[in-house]
Amino acid sequence: MDSVRAERPLLIHIGYHKTGTTWFQRRLFVPENGYFQLLDHQEIFETLVRPYPLAFDPEEVAARIAGPLARLPEGCVPMLSSEILSGNPFFGARDCLLCAERLKTCFPTARILITIREQIAAIVSTYMQYLRRAGTLSPQDFYDARVEPGYGAFDHRHFQYDRLVAEYRRLFGAGDVLVVTNEALATDAMAVATEVATFSGAALPRQVSSTRVGASAPEAAVGALRLVNRLRGGPASTATLVDLGAAGHWLHRGTAKLFQLPPLRRYAAGHRPVLDAARIRYAGAFAESNRRLVEMIGPTPGLSSYEGVSMTLLDAVSAPDPSRQGRTPAAAALETRRS
Template sequence: MTLLLHPGFHKTATSWLQSTVFAEKRLFRSLMTHEEIDDLLVRPHDFWFDAEQASADISALRSDPKPGVVDVISSEILSGNILLGSRDSAQLAKRLAATCDEAKVLLTVRAQKPMARSIYQQYVKRGGRLGIEEFLRFAPEPGYFWFDPATLEFHKVAEAYAAYFGRENVMVLPQELLVSNRPQYLRLMFDFVGLEESVAEHELAKAPASSISPPLSGAPLLRIANSIGQSPFNPRSRSRIAPLGKLIERVGYRWTLGEAKAKQRADAALDAELSNRFGKSNAILQRFCPVDLKKLRYEMDD
């Protein structure tokens, strides 16, 4: 019975895959929640991580297999915390290799500039207070970490999993293909894990996608709300005015006035910081991807 590992990346329609595709019980059996994956594989310190026990726990979850159904472990947290530079992505790949003897590995990716913009929106959503220019350029003091554009050199993670599981067992699928040709995206994935064509596949090809990222034009309001309310980056709120923060947050999620100008500003910042740095990485990544990344507007060295 095939085991599919899907360790992200963040902001590549992972939530849709988990809530819609991997939730389709005729095709997949999702073995763990984000919280369970965090408890078993991510949160334990290196000194106390027990690979043997984790392997036994995963084996127990895979008992009583269903014919024609693929077991899957899917969570973007397995590619590390992208807002802190994904410092643990290599270690998490090593842990998965130590606990899952044989598996197929699916990495979902996105062109670097649009992905970085989406990461910034996630940062604001989770409580961040910096503008996009400051976010991209911020350099923390020694010993502390921040978003690192080098994290978007996806080939590093692909090659790490290939070293553990074999190159033939690693596939990269771009989010842009999911948007432009969902049936092809799904068929490539299903061929990879050995699923035959089915009614469920055709139903998934028509399932609506959803996006909950706040508009860029609303980011200034959300940053104000983040200075008042409670969030992962600000665990303590100013309790007396916290309701005001919630009100500003709700407005920020709906504020689309000036969205075109906000996107232009964001794109200018992204161009200044990220242009001409991912062509070599994407050329290596192409070896793992069954569709032409250059045609999907990925920066590419010849």
């Protein structure tokens, strides 16, 4: 493992959830673009996240990836990509630092890619994912996180990105941590792909598809989906009346699709109860964190739409500095051309 890592450093993409991670994994991080994923999402969970803290063994991790490393295609960057490495947002991401420390122990010279998204949009999408996993709480109850002592729940502070970014910069060094926004990905997927390639040492990618992967159900379907979720089990299920098994799964999918068809599509477009609840609940909650993030990593594309990020602030830190968030001079030049 050391000889391969020395030749081409491991790239680790930790998420966050709902930041285009599926697009990265299916569209960009493939051998055709110069990347080789050593473990899939389930394997990463079983190998790096799930093990009990007092029984975690880095040697077992090394043994698990030895086989994939031996099959590493020539010219490819070895990598891991799973949003679960940033923590489980349904339970307040209480494991985010544990994952960071394990990654540092197992892969001390890795390069870290962190993808983020404007917080309100990310929180809305997280709730919709909670419904997909059979949750039944209303948006307000989900956000309020009223649970019994000792049980985890949603915590909006997980989306104060500067905290986790700062921790990874401390562990791996600022020069080996790159932050990319979902907004930049939506605007110019090829530019993001080129930036990640420059950072990771991969060959510049061929044309990549910008087609969205894994869109959420319309928010207007929330009430119906919560009712349907009482008829199926799932990871977030707490109030199942009758588990219909596969039938409940298809009922959930059919209900979501129904709100994407005429005549409900027009109603759905103007009915955003989850967004409305999040805007009220978290007004002002991320401004200071976003300002700290900009001061830390510089005027990264896409951050201008984040709460608390003004053009005055962006101008104040506008000088390209490759060391600010782990960019090579070529990547810094790319950012200057895009801006």
